[in-house]
Amino acid sequence: MIFQSPALPARICDYCHSTVKRIAEGVELAGEVAVLPFDVSPIQIGTRGEYAGMHFDVIGRIRLAYDQGAWNDWLCLFSDMTHGWLSESDGQFQMVRERPLSEIRSKLVGRLVAGDTVQIGERTQIDGAEFVVADARKATCVAAEGELPFAPETGWEVFNVDLRDAEGFSANFEAEEDEDPAFYMGRYVTLAELNPKNLRAIHGWKMPDYAA
Amino acid sequence: MPPEPPEDPPSSDDRPNPWGEASGEELVEAVTGATSERTVLPSESDSAPAAEQFNCPNCGGSIEIKAAGYSVSIVCQYCGSTLDITNPDVSIIQRYEGEVRKLELPLGSRGELRGVEWEVIGYQRRSENGSYPWDEYLLFNPYEGYRYLDTDGRGWSFGQQLTASPEKKSLLGFEVDGEFYEPFYAQTRAQVDYVLGEFYWRVEVGEEALTADFVRPGKMLSWERSAKETVWTLTELLEPNEITDAFGIEPPRGGGLPLPHQPSPYRKKAGQFMKLALAVGAALLIITALFGGTSDPQTTRINLATNGVEQMAKIGPITLERPRQAVTVSAQAPGIENSWVDLTYTLTNNDTGEIFEANNVVERYSGRDAEGNWSEGSSYTTSKFSMIPAGTYELNVYAAGSRWTGSQYGSSSNAQVEVTIEKGATFYSNLFLALLVVFIPALWQWWKHLSFESRRRSDSDFAGDDDD
Numbered sequence: 001m002i003f004q005s006p007a008l009p010a011r012i013c014d015y016c017h018s019t020v021k022r023i024a025e026g027v028e029l030a031g032e033v034a035v036l037p038f039d040v041s042p043i044q045i046g047t048r049g050e051y052a053g054m055h056f057d058v059i060g061r062i063r064l065a066y067d068q069g070a071w072n073d074w075l076c077l078f079s080d081m082t083h084g085w086l087s088e089s090d091g092q093f094q095m096v097r098e099r100p101l102s103e104i105r106s107k108l109v110g111r112l113v114a115g116d117t118v119q120i121g122e123r124t125q126i127d128g129a130e131f132v133v134a135d136a137r138k139a140t141c142v143a144a145e146g147e148l149p150f151a152p153e154t155g156w157e158v159f160n161v162d163l164r165d166a167e168g169f170s171a172n173f174e175a176e177e178d179e180d181p182a183f184y185m186g187r188y189v190t191l192a193e194l195n196p197k198n199l200r201a202i203h204g205w206k207m208p209d210y211a212a
Numbered sequence: 213m214p215p216e217p218p219e220d221p222p223s224s225d226d227r228p229n230p231w232g233e234a235s236g237e238e239l240v241e242a243v244t245g246a247t248s249e250r251t252v253l254p255s256e257s258d259s260a261p262a263a264e265q266f267n268c269p270n271c272g273g274s275i276e277i278k279a280a281g282y283s284v285s286i287v288c289q290y291c292g293s294t295l296d297i298t299n300p301d302v303s304i305i306q307r308y309e310g311e312v313r314k315l316e317l318p319l320g321s322r323g324e325l326r327g328v329e330w331e332v333i334g335y336q337r338r339s340e341n342g343s344y345p346w347d348e349y350l351l352f353n354p355y356e357g358y359r360y361l362d363t364d365g366r367g368w369s370f371g372q373q374l375t376a377s378p379e380k381k382s383l384l385g386f387e388v389d390g391e392f393y394e395p396f397y398a399q400t401r402a403q404v405d406y407v408l409g410e411f412y413w414r415v416e417v418g419e420e421a422l423t424a425d426f427v428r429p430g431k432m433l434s435w436e437r438s439a440k441e442t443v444w445t446l447t448e449l450l451e452p453n454e455i456t457d458a459f460g461i462e463p464p465r466g467g468g469l470p471l472p473h474q475p476s477p478y479r480k481k482a483g484q485f486m487k488l489a490l491a492v493g494a495a496l497l498i499i500t501a502l503f504g505g506t507s508d509p510q511t512t513r514i515n516l517a518t519n520g521v522e523q524m525a526k527i528g529p530i531t532l533e534r535p536r537q538a539v540t541v542s543a544q545a546p547g548i549e550n551s552w553v554d555l556t557y558t559l560t561n562n563d564t565g566e567i568f569e570a571n572n573v574v575e576r577y578s579g580r581d582a583e584g585n586w587s588e589g590s591s592y593t594t595s596k597f598s599m600i601p602a603g604t605y606e607l608n609v610y611a612a613g614s615r616w617t618g619s620q621y622g623s624s625s626n627a628q629v630e631v632t633i634e635k636g637a638t639f640y641s642n643l644f645l646a647l648l649v650v651f652i653p654a655l656w657q658w659w660k661h662l663s664f665e666s667r668r669r670s671d672s673d674f675a676g677d678d679d680d
Contacts, residue, residue: 037300038252038264039281040354065298068440069284069412090282090412091357092375121442132377135441166379188375191355199355201259206329208355 003147004059005077010151012060012144019144019151030151036063036143041088042191042199043074045146049194051095055079058086060146064139064158071139075148083149085184086194087172094170095194096186104183108133112161112173113181124163126185131171135162164188246270247301250277262354266302268293271309276320277410278333279352286410288312289319294407294415306416312408316461317349317361319409323458325370325450328356330458334409338402350411358412361455362447367464367471368455369432371447378433378444384674386426386433388446393426393433396472398673400424402436429475449473470668478664482657489654496646504638506540511632518551518613518625527633528606529562535602538637542594545574545629548613552576553629556610557595561603570595574629577616596637607633 001020003011009022012033021030047058060075071089078084084097101113108124122133138159144152161173168188175181191199192210199211246269253276255261264277273290277283277297285305286295292308315335322331334350346364353359360371374388381387384395404419419438426433434445449471452463470476510530516523532539541557552575559568572595578587609631669675 037281038250038261040260040262040279041281042355044260067298068414070281070298072281090373091279091352092373094375120440134377164375164377166376168376170375201257202354203255203257203259203262205262205354208328211355 004057005081005083005147007081007083008060008147008149010149011147012152014145019153021151031153033152034143034154036061036145039072040202041072042202043072043086043088043196044198044200047074047196047198047200049076049196051076051078051084051189051194056084058146060148061144062141062148062152063143064160065142066137066139068137070142075146077147084186086189092188093191093194094186094188096170096172096184099183099185101181101183106131109173109183112175115175118161126163126171129165129167129169131163131165131169133161134164136160247303250297250300250302252280266297268295269302269304270295270307278320278331279354279358279410279412282352282412283333283410284412285414287408287415289408292408296414297410305414313406315349315408316347317459321459323460325351325359325454325458328353330356330359332361332409332459334411334415335407336404336415337406339405340400340402342403342405345405350409360445360447363464365464366466366468367452367474368450369447369471369473370450371434371445374444374446376444377442388433391428391431393428393431395424395674396427396432396672397423397425425472427473429479430473432473447473449475469671470664472668472671474668476661476664476668478657478661482654482661485654485657489651492650493647496643496650500638500640500643504636506634506636506638509632509634511630512609514609514611514629514631516553516611516613516627516629518548518615518627520612520614522610522612525609525611525631526606527609527631529604530607530633530635531604532600532602532635536599537602537635538639539597539600539605540594540634540637541570541572541597541607541631542592542634543572543574543629543631545576545591545627548574548576548591548627550577550579550616551625551627552589552614552616553627554612554614555593555595555629555631558608558610559597559600559605560608561601561605563603566601568597568600570597596639598637598639607631 001011001013011020013020017035018032019030043058045058049056056076056078058074059077062073064071064073071087074086074088076084076086084095087094087096104126106124106126108118108122112118118133118136120133120136124131138157141152141156142154157177159175163171170186170188172184173181196211199207201207248266248269250264250266252261253263253265264280266275268275268288268291270293271288271291273288275286275288284298286297288295289312292310292312293304294306296303296305317332319332322329330351330353332349333352336348337345338348339345346362349361351359351361362369362371378386378388381392386393399422402421402423404417407415407417421436421438424435430449432447434447436443455461456463510527512525512527514523514525539559543555545553552573555572557570572593574591574593575589576591577589611629613627
């Protein structure tokens, strides 16, 4: 088993779906996650691309589901060994990277940190731009693959809030039980602008020119 | 591979009729426990499979899931039942048994639009409480995501859900990518009347959303708010041939009012014509100013009485050097009152004897009536000879003064007429006619453009003063 990112503690075995956790001197078995359901996502582990002038490799993925659908969060390892998440939902992509919550001076985000809920359509200022709450929902991790910054367990729940602004910038708030909440910021992207390579070939569909 | 229909195939009528009502027995039942397992269709190459397959737990028809991983519900294209596909076992949300509609763009058809291949995977017929129905097709490409194709019969529009939340730019309008969209339809309730195929949300007949639309030429920005989310969609009006080229269907039948986002077909022409007219008009003004104007005046005075007796005077000689040249003769009789002077000019070529003749009159009347003092006529008049051949000329002026008999004042009086001949002329009347000819087509195009815009806006909830 090969870990691509030295910083990440967990990897899911491609063959038996066991989660393997890194410990001081080697690895230990940390459970098992469900097999990923079939999907036609154009991304796969091994897809490469460019974002904000840096190369990245897709090295892991978690799949989250809620009563109205499901989405993929693809873990990207950047060339400077930092991480980002390429979130894929209903055929739309956003690339986000974690921002310390201490840096975010927004009343609305403060309320979220305090455990309040927010309404879709609520507005707030973050980094001088006006963001609007586009979505707020509780989702469950239904499957995972590859390397991850945590050892996922099937059935693990997360409260997720999506915000967006008028320019295509996006922000996500994530809270899990017994964990510190996390905040991510980035922007909506098209696959084409990521200049992707090694996209998944899907039967009967032409690989787009930008990925050839 | 095309899905196999179950034992009872859909209508064999092959004319698409998206507007027609589905006929046959309808039977809607509560959810039952029937489920069906999904299997991934094997790929024949080393690429990933593109679809999953299952048999409709209601009618047994073979259904493919084209957007596996995204799709949440499917309405069976054979029996119309709504199915939940979020779980490995497909279950029935709502059972339905009736004839399903034949779609103008059948599910599974593919076509290339704006350089990308799309597959039709879903269809909804929507309306405003049963009125103003439109068709909405859901298109999918795994590398490009989703698009919409809308039509209400007048034209097809190609739409994409926005990832940005548009910014309010004025009281009512919104801006996207620096382009302003003016309000067209105010907030209204839209409902789903009929649905077939697969969707990335839970579809349901009767589902309602609030909508509002904003337009600019060729594009529409639509706002839609449901209980769960707010969605902005940007649609572009397709050329009729684009939909024909992509899917091989008939171009839209058109007719009726223009579409809210239909660009005026006269706008460009009107602009071009107006630019041309302005350019030609400016050129004409310059030419008139350059080549107009007069020179070398010679004047004579004629003293006469207003008794009808003709007096004669000569001016000249005057030499015209250009092969063809205009000559202006002006007459001024500042002293006349309630009188007129008939003037006859003969311009005679001293060498050839050729004669050019013109007539004119100076007249001036005034008086007092119930409405007060009045006056009319002018004591100044000009005559223009055009295209006079080169040569040396003499002008004979014949002047005859007369007194207005309606005048209560005096009898015959003396008058003096001053006649001037000059080379050249400024034909302002010709310029006016030329400008009229040049501007009429431009104004006609503008009128057509404005009346198109007025018809386009007539359906808007925000039509201004120009509304009917």
